[in-house]
Each structure stands twice: as structure tokens, then as C-alpha cells.
Amino acid sequence: xxxxxxxxxxxxxxxxxxxxxxxxxxxxxxxxxxxxxxxxxxxxxxxxxxxxxxxxxxxxxxxxxxxxxxxxxxxxxxxxxxxxxxxxxxxxxxxxxxxxxxxxxxxxxxxxxxxxxxxxxxxxxxxxxxxxxxxxxxxxxxxxxxxxxxxxxxxxxxxxxxxxxxxxxxxxxxxxxxxxxxxxxxxxxxxxxxxxxxxxxxxxxxxxxxxxxxxxxxxxxxxxxxxxxxxxxxxxxxxxxxxxxxxxxxxxxxxxxxxxxxxxxxxxxxxxxxxxxxxxxxxxxxxxxxxxxxxxxxxxxxxxxxxxxxxxxxxxxxxxxxxxxxxxxxxxxxxxxxxxxxxxxxxxxxxxxxxxxxxxxxxxxxxxxxxxxxxxxxxxxxxxxxxxxxxxxxxxxxxxxxxxxxxxx
Numbered sequence: 001x002x003x004x005x006x007x008x009x010x011x012x013x014x015x016x017x018x019x020x021x022x023x024x025x026x027x028x029x030x031x032x033x034x035x036x037x038x039x040x041x042x043x044x045x046x047x048x049x050x051x052x053x054x055x056x057x058x059x060x061x062x063x064x065x066x067x068x069x070x071x072x073x074x075x076x077x078x079x080x081x082x083x084x085x086x087x088x089x090x091x092x093x094x095x096x097x098x099x100x101x102x103x104x105x106x107x108x109x110x111x112x113x114x115x116x117x118x119x120x121x122x123x124x125x126x127x128x129x130x131x132x133x134x135x136x137x138x139x140x141x142x143x144x145x146x147x148x149x150x151x152x153x154x155x156x157x158x159x160x161x162x163x164x165x166x167x168x169x170x171x172x173x174x175x176x177x178x179x180x181x182x183x184x185x186x187x188x189x190x191x192x193x194x195x196x197x198x199x200x201x202x203x204x205x206x207x208x209x210x211x212x213x214x215x216x217x218x219x220x221x222x223x224x225x226x227x228x229x230x231x232x233x234x235x236x237x238x239x240x241x242x243x244x245x246x247x248x249x250x251x252x253x254x255x256x257x258x259x260x261x262x263x264x265x266x267x268x269x270x271x272x273x274x275x276x277x278x279x280x281x282x283x284x285x286x287x288x289x290x291x292x293x294x295x296x297x298x299x300x301x302x303x304x305x306x307x308x309x310x311x312x313x314x315x316x317x318x319x320x321x322x323x324x325x326x327x328x329x330x331x332x333x334x335x336x337x338x339x340x341x342x343x344x345x346x347x348x349x350x351x352x353x354x355x356x357x358x359x360x361x362x363x364x365x366x367x368x369x370x371x372x373x374x375x376x377x378x379x380x381x382x383x384x385x386x387x388x389x390x391x392x393x394x395x396x397x398x399x400x401x402x403x404x405x406x407x408x409x
Contacts, residue, residue, distance in 0.1 A: 009362070019073045043065075046091070048082070048084070049083075050080070052079065087104055088104075109172035109188065111145065112313070112314040113141045113169075115135075138168050141168065144223050146170075155176070162352055164330075165334055181321065185321065190315075203251040231309070251304055331358050340386075343389075365378055
């Protein structure tokens with residue numbers, strides 16, 4: 001699906017207009033200041049990074065209050081805003097501080113899911129391109145991770161954000177999440193990671209037998225089952241051609257079955273992916289029913305469904321406290337689209353191609369009477385409403401106890 005004219009109009013001038021007229025400054029400040037009555041360390045000691053003038057990277061920016069942030073954002077008109085950790089001192093003074101004095105103290109627990117990590121699976125698009133078919137991988141990812149973060153860890157303040165092009169980001173803003181050190185973040189990321197191994201490895205999900213009944217595994221599989229036939233077999237057609245089915249069969253831990261199915265499908269390549277999937281699972285079930293069969297055969301269907309549809313995380317983004325992540329409401333330079341929040345009850349209906357572009361928003365703003373209208377009379381308004389609703393939940397509240405589920409499978 002083609003991108004509209006927004007890309008050609010992303011420039012320092014149009015970005016400056018966006019930051020001055022349309023950026024939701026007040027609620028954005030309330031988010032990162034956690035609704036404090038005055039500027040708190042959550043905001044004043046927060047690192048911002050601005051990318052300006054086609055590649056100049058300004059790290060360790062920090063601001064004393066909302067007014068200074070708005071003034072500098074409008075003046076610099078960055079093509080990208082990244083948000084970092086809250087430090088022990090104001091980041092703008094980092095170079096003048098003694099070693100060991102300046103270090104990250106806290107940050108939201110964040111996750112980054114990029115469609116390029118699905119390139120070995122999706123057949124409709126590759127690289128930076130996406131379509132309505134492969135976007136469903138993002139839908140599955142959001143549903144699986146959102147449930148796990150809420151039910152297994154007890155987190156409540158979770159915001160999902162469209163990256164503006166080909167992925168989604170997750171910001172977990174509970175106080176317990178923000179206080180996690182690198183080891184704690186690594187433990188959470190490890191718990192949520194099931195797919196391991198490079199492109200040359202056939203089988204990438206290998207869970208233990210006792211993991212079969214683990215709540216996260218069974219819940220994730222239930223969600224994936226709702227989508228698997230339509231997304232993987234009908235739309236992606238992962239078994240349509242020999243090149244495709246060879247990749248699937250590489251995960252089958254039985255050479256004899258691989259050869260048998262390959263020969264069978266080579267004789268009837270016109271059979272649909274759904275029919276070939278049934279052939280494969282029937283053959284595996286028969287083999288697994290034999291006495292002495294390996295456990296991997298008995299769990300093959302489950303593991304393969306997880307391998308093809310379970311979320312693929314960039315663990316480095318999650319595990320390091322000092323890692324930066326792109327901010328909501330900046331403009332993606334490749335598409336011109338705004339990085340917008342996604343309501344947790346709209347995962348299935350969110351349309352990345354309906355997200356407004358910078359050019360579109362400036363036309364809409366110019367058509368309204370008076371500059372004071374801000375984004376309320378533009379296509380951005382609904383997304384700002386989602387953001388405001390989320391930020392309103394960040395007022396101090398008692399932290400619930402985490403789930404007692406094991407962190408191991």
C-alpha cells in the first residue's frame with residue numbers, strides 16, 4: 001500500500017510547524033513527569049535525544065520544565081525524538097560530572113517489535129514494507145505480550161505505540177517496572193522470549209515438557225490459534241511452494257517424515273497450505289503415537305505455531321536501562337506518519353495506513369479557523385485522546401503484587 005504525499009513534506013520548516021501547532025505538549029509533559037504538580041526528577045533528569053539536520057544526533061538533552069522543552073523542540077524541529085533513562089543528575093550536565101556520578105537510575109520497561117524480524121516468515125512483504133496482511137503479526141504480538149505483562153507480572157500502566165512505519169513499541173509505566181535494573185529487565189525479556197536461533201536454524205522453539213501447562217504458553221497458544229489458519233495458512237500461504245514448505249519442514253525432527261512429505265507435496269504442489277498443514281500434522285500425530293516416540297514429535301504442532309506467530313522481541317531494547325526508544329508523537333521520516341498510541345481495546349481494529357501524515361495534518365490545521373485550535377480539529381485528535389486517557393491513569397496508586405508464576409518454562 002503506497003504512502004501518500006506526507007513523505008515529501010517532512011522538512012525542518014514543516015516539523016517546526018507541527019511541534020508549534022499540533023504536538024500535544026501538555027499531556028506529553030504530564031506523562032513523563034508522572035502528573036507531578038511541579039517538575040520532578042522523572043522529567044528534569046530524563047535524557048532526550050534529538051536528531052536534526054539529516055543526521056546530527058544530539059544526546060543527553062534535558063529540560064527544567066515543560067516550557068523549556070516546548071521552546072527547544074520548536075526551535076530545533078528534530079526529525080526524530082528518542083527517550084532515554086532518568087539519570088542521577090541532569091543529562092545536560094553529563095560532560096562536567098565526575099565518572100560514576102552520572103548513571104541511569106530508572107526508566108519505563110520498554111519493548112520493540114519490528115516487522116523486519118518476521119521477514120523469514122512473511123511472504124507478502126520484505127524489509128521496510130508492510131501491508132494489511134503482515135500487520136496482523138503486530139496484532140498477535142500486542143495481544144500476547146499485553147496479556148502476559150498484565151496477568152503474569154501484574155503491570156497495569158501499559159501503552160502501545162505505532163512506530164510510524166513497520167512496528168510497535170510498548171511502554172510499561174508502572175513504578176515497579178521503572179525501577180527494574182538491567183538484571184530484572186533481562187529476566188522479564190527472557191520470560192517473554194520463546195524464539196531463539198538464527199535464520200539457518202530450522203527449529204527455533206524448544207520448550208520443556210513441563211512448559212506445556214505453563215499459563216503463559218497455553219494463553220499465548222490460545223491467542224495464536226485464533227489467527228493461525230487465516231494469517232499463516234490462507235494469507236501468508238507458508239506451504240504454497242517447495243521453497244516455502246522446505247523452511248517449515250526444517251523444523252520437523254524426523255528426516256523420514258520430511259522426505260515423505262516433500263515427495264508427497266512435490267507430486268501435488270497445487271494443494272493449499274491448509275491441506276498441506278493437515279497432511280503434516282496427521283503424519284506427525286501418527287508418528288508421535290508410536291511407543292518410544294520423542295517428546296518433540298508430540299509437541300511439534302504447538303512449537304511450530306509458536307515459532308511462526310509468537311512475538312519476536314528485540315531483547316537489547318528491553319534489557320538495557322540506558323537504551324533509547326523513539327518517542328510517541330514524532331514523525332517517521334520515511335513515511336511522514338505520526339507515531340501514535342494504540343488503545344489496548346483496539347489492537348484488532350487499529351489501521352497503520354489510516355494514521356495521519358505530517359502533510360495531511362498541516363493541511364487540516366490550515367483549514368481550521370485560528371491557530372489556538374491545536375490538534376483538536378485534525379485527524380490527530382483521536383490519537384491524542386487515547387494518550388490522554390492513558391496518562392490520566394498514572395496518578396499515584398498502590399502497586400499490585402506480581403503474579404507468582406515461574407519465570408522459567
